[in-house]
Structure formats: structure tokens, C-alpha cells
Amino acid sequence: MYTKYTRDSGCFLRLFLQLVVVLFIGGVTVNAHAIVVIGFGDSITYGTGSYTGGYETKLEPLLTSKCGPSVVLNYGSKGEPTGVGSGRIDSPLADQPNADFILIMEGTNDLFTGMSLGATQYHLEVMIEKSRNAGVTPILATLSPDTRPGSEHKDIYGTYNPMIQSIGANMGVAVVDMWAAVAPNWGGWSGDGIHPNDGGYNVMAMAWDGSITCSGAGGGSSAAGGGGGGGGCFIATAAFGSELEPHVYLLKQFRDQILLPKQWGKQFVSLYYKYSPPVADMIAQYEILKGVVRGMLYPLLFLSYMLLKATILQQLSFVVSCMVVGGVAILFIRNHKVTSVKMC
DSSP states (O other): OHHHHHHHHHHHHHHHHHHHHHHHHOOSOOSSOOEEEEEEESHHHHTTTOSSOHHHHHHHHHHHHHHSSEEEEEEEOTTOOHHHHHHHTHHHHHHOTTOOEEEEEOOTTHHHHTOOHHHHHHHHHHHHHHHHHTTOEEEEEOOOOOOSTTOTTOOIIIIIHHHHHHHHHHHTOEEEOHHHHHGGGHHHHBSSSSSBOHHHHHHHHHHHHHTOEEOSTTOOEESSSOOOOOOOSHHHHHHHSOTTSHHHHHHHHHIIIIITTSHHHHHHHHHHHHHHHHHHHHHTTOHHHHHHHHHHHHHHHHHHHHHHTOOHHHHHHHHHHHHHHHHHHHHHHHHHHHHHHHHO
């Protein structure tokens, strides 16, 4: 029994040391090239109307299943017209220098701001040029319907979508016909007439997925071109066994909503994409490491829940509890010091 315990402990110690070496030195070859996709657009890209994060959270597992480890980042902005988007696109392109694709779906808000069709076309073309100059492959999408009362003047199908298709043809950019994908059942796939519900976002994810073709065993991919690499929640996925596991999804929300909006968070995520795939590769091979990593992730999961899901009352209760525990700890330390002095 003692011999078995010693042997198991030695095995675990070696695995732990290997994990540390890989994490800080990067000494294991990455088997699969990761794909990074940027979702860029307005409130539809943002995921308004969804309870599970828009099309990005549905597209990510589809690409991972097809192309290998992938991440789809949400850079949607509510209410944005293309005139603003053509300037804002610089930010995600700078944040994600190793991105492979940027999925551009924008223009429906231009019809409310009085922007001309020609101006919308110009700004979409600027987005394409900026993406290509950054080494990222752009993919366009036609606009989805707007069936809200008062939106009858928005000639999306007859005017705007043909313009988007012409941009694709003239500039050699792949265009996903999102209108054709969702219009047949828009009443069932939209809750408010303009934003998809979770069913609609699932359809959108499948439409985007069809525009990206993996280019062989290396894990890369192509549409009208191809690009670099990056990663997703590799370690959490390896520890919990699936990208669809609720804990993994919560950590992805923490990444998108807490880390990426901050400069230090972007830097951390970039480093994580660089070094985490080989670590995850090792974790996935050993059940004992999966258990250890799950235990290490639970504090972060708790923090993610408190920041993203907890009610104000729950958050206040947590803060008060921390203050009480901290106060008790301080009193205990002080009393311990006083007792020690008296004994001396």
C-alpha cells in the first residue's frame, strides 16, 4: 500500500511539474491550430434577444467540431450605424492581431439615422479594407428582416441586401445570405421583429459556419482567404469535458464581458491564447489533472457568477460576508499576538 501510494504520488508530481513547465516555458507542441473569429456589428451581433449570448456562443462549438479549437469573440455594439462601425473596427483588429476571420453584419441602423445607401456601402467597404490590411479575412452578411410596426419603409430585401451582395462580388468577399437563412420563419425566430431569439441565433450560427471551410489537418481555415491563430477556453474545456458545459460557458461570458473590455484583460487573454492549448492538451489526457484543474477553477467560477449572474442582494450579501470574515480574522490575529506577548 505504501509503495502504491508513493508511486502514485511520484506520478502526480511529475505530471504537475510538466504542467508548470508547459505553462511557463511552452515546451509542448500544439497539435491543433486554433481559429479566432471576431463577430462585428450592431445589436444583432451583440446578441440582443438571446438568453445564451447571441450567435457567437453557438458558432464556437460548431467551428471547434469542424476545424479544431476555435474561439468566436463578440464585438457587437447596440444601435451602431456603419459610420461608427467603420471607425470602431480598428479596436477589435488591434485587440486580436492573430484573428483569422471577422464576420461583418451591419447596416440596419443606417435606415433610421438617415444615412444614404451610398454612404452605407462606403463604410462597409472601409471595414473590408481595414480587415484585409490587418491580415484578417472579412466575411459579410446580408441584413435580417425588420418586421416591427413602422419599419415598412426599410427596403432591406430590395435595396440594401443587393448592395451588400454587390460589394462581395466586386471586392471578392464571401457573403452569407442571412436574410435567406432566417426570413422563412422570422416570426418564430424573432421575439421583437428585429432581433433573433435563441432559435434565430442558432440558424445564424449555422449560416456563418457554412461560410468557413477548414483547410486540412493543420486546423486552419479559409473563406475568401485565411489567417493566423489563437484559442478559446481550452483549459476549462479540457477540465470539464465539453465547450457546451455550463461552467465553460460561464467562463466564456467572463472573458467577453469582464476581461476583453479592459486593456489588461485583453493582454491576459492574448497570452492565454498563446500558452493554454498545450496545457489543455496535457490536462485532457489525465483524469487526475482534470479534477485538480476543476478544483482550481471553482473560485474563478464563483467570482464569474457573482459578477455576471448574481442579484444585487446576493452581491451585497457576499461583500458583507467578506467584511465580517475579514474582521473576525483581524480580531483573531490581534488576540493571538496579545496572548503571545503575555506568555512571554
